[in-house]
Amino acid sequence: MRKFVSGGVVFLFPATGEFVGDVRTNDGSKPGYLIREGDGGQWQAQRFENGVWLDIEDKQFETENEAFNIAYDHYLSEQERMRRLFAKE
Numbered sequence: 001m002r003k004f005v006s007g008g009v010v011f012l013f014p015a016t017g018e019f020v021g022d023v024r025t026n027d028g029s030k031p032g033y034l035i036r037e038g039d040g041g042q043w044q045a046q047r048f049e050n051g052v053w054l055d056i057e058d059k060q061f062e063t064e065n066e067a068f069n070i071a072y073d074h075y076l077s078e079q080e081r082m083r084r085l086f087a088k089e
Helices: 064-087
Strands: 002-006 009-013 030-037 043-049 052-055
Touching: 009 064, 030 064, 043 064
Parallel strands: 009 030
Antiparallel strands: 002 009, 030 043, 043 052
């Protein structure tokens, strides 16, 4: 399984058919996003929330790169939302 870490959040890229299993990490990072091949060669982009993987959008994507871009855009939006939330305090 490949992984990419940005700001302590892990983007996981399992091989086709690879079981994801326990996604907790020992390096201080936290699981955040999963990019995997779904049915028919389409790609899924999911986020890890409250112990389950949830689709970011209600569709699949043509390429792994497209799915990753959707996941990374979601991550950046969440980071900006949190920045604004804490800037008000």
